[in-house]
Amino acid sequence: MNYFIAIIVGVLMIMVVVSLVRGIVAFMNSTKEDLHRDPNATGPSPNQILQNKMMFNRIKYQAAAVLVCAVLLAMAR
Secondary structure, three states: OHHHHHHHHHHHHHHHHHHHHHHHHHHHHHHHHHHHOOOOOOOOOHHHHHHHHHHHHHHHHHHHHHHHHHHHHHHHO
């Protein structure tokens, strides 16, 4: 059972890294887009929305990983 939970933690850690990288790439693209964007345009760009979504996903996966680690520690005692 502990091995199964450890695998889940590993998968969640991978998902955190993937979300972080995708968020950083969206941030870099939105920065380039902002340089060439019409100054009169209002609202967030699609890249800015993607960046926000990826960073929120990163937070969710980190919270899930912490909870699974807490369960793993509780089971080990």
